[in-house]
Amino acid sequence: MTRYGSIEGGGTKFVCAVGTGPEDLAATITYPTTNPEETLGRAIAFFHEHGPLDAIGIATFGPLDLDPSSTTYGHVRRTPKPGWSGTDVIGAFSSSFDVPIGFDTDVNGAALGERRWGAGRGLDTFIYITVGTGIGGGGVIGGEPMHGLIHPEMGHLRLPRHPDDPYAGRCPFHGDCLEGVASGPAIEDRWGARSEDLGSKTERAVEFEAFSLGYAVADLVLALSPERIIIGGGVMHLPGLLEETRLRMLEALGGYVDSPALVDGGEAFLVAPALGNRSGISGGFVLAERAVAGLRR
């Protein structure tokens, strides 16, 4: 059987796995994201220990250089994350393993995982968003992961603000972009408590959160016409948030997009990831497979 290495690289933690696929894992490891040398070094050591491998798939936080014709293909682009700007991620692995390496964003990876085994099955055009420490979005269009000038940065969408919310937002680039007002740290900053400890403030926090997320997913419907939007991440565990976001999405669309998927309440349109927190690591296996087929992203 073909044995792959898969990595889901997040800003907070790295998950690595070895196996024939996400349903047949030989070994997994999870550890905090520190500096690039240590973080990538632990993955390399783990893969050596559990190899040999036939291919590696890496779905990681970015921004990334995903252009195979670029001299810095496989590197992390300029990022506020200390120490990571310019890190040659693919190079770290290709110098240790002479196997095909697939590489894409964490969210495109998660979308590929959901498409194979989860809530994106049978779909050619859909979006995957995660709302947690940061907010990221990617997806599949016409069957292929989304790329372009660079890759989408849906977390930074500029949107209407809730008229009763004076919070200025905390994005260092944009202040009150989506991530600036709706990420986990923004909730903590805005309400003085983490999203799981909001207590009596939960209802109002959910209202504000759903207001922003509802406009975001509505704008993604208008910009891209996805067949479905999968929305995950820790913040989405806030009670009632998914349902409230659907309502705000439908309100923002105002009945204009006349599709059965959007008029029945949107329950089958805006959904949680079927793979829970395993979308990304599953996607790493798809990226490894794609690399074997000659696709580097």
Add this chain to the structure above:
Amino acid sequence: MTRYGSIEGGGTKFVCAVGTGPEDLAATITYPTTNPEETLGRAIAFFHEHGPLDAIGIATFGPLDLDPSSTTYGHVRRTPKPGWSGTDVIGAFSSSFDVPIGFDTDVNGAALGERRWGAGRGLDTFIYITVGTGIGGGGVIGGEPMHGLIHPEMGHLRLPRHPDDPYAGRCPFHGDCLEGVASGPAIEDRWGARSEDLGSKTERAVEFEAFSLGYAVADLVLALSPERIIIGGGVMHLPGLLEETRLRMLEALGGYVDSPALVDGGEAFLVAPALGNRSGISGGFVLAERAVAGLRR
């Protein structure tokens, strides 16, 4: 030589052409859009007069059913435009002409035209927007025109409003969505004069217009990561509007998207259509060619 019929169907006027391509036209005709029978009937008569044709390409206003597996493929979907909801556009032509028929939105068609002969040459992923009587957007992703659940409706993006602008907007679905505040009729409604007759109000109107358009193109950058955005339509003739929209776009992005295309002032990123008002009719020829190759959209 292969002889094609091309249609650019707009809400205000229809343009039809026959030839081997947009640079070799045998005949063209332009007439106002009235009811479907008369409007499509004139195109059919024109094609009969200048045939025989090898294929027909139709790029038209919508919303459209573009799903080849749908029983209403080729029909206009529910639209506020009187009389047009449910019109079987492809059927009107296929009952008269036994040739392949390509069919897509006016804006996807324009994008295909610009890709072949204009400002989209060499690009795999870009957006085409038109700002006129309505605002529409489409594009090409991974080399193919944008489709999905239905097709994009970029004109109805929900965006932050200029803090000094009390205008409520005129979109019957959304009030102050992009089209509601930034279309030609919205400008006339807001300022009491058509965009070419604004006189001393021009500067302020351009400021408000660029504010909305700047956020719109910024959000499209964040949602889709296009390699370029082509923006045309009558309203874009307002003096200084394109330049001001670029500035507002860069401001809204806040330096976050670290691409050479976006840091040099964006002159090569946000551009006017190279084909002027011939993008759509040129795209009809591409759709005809695609139909011959077996692609129906």
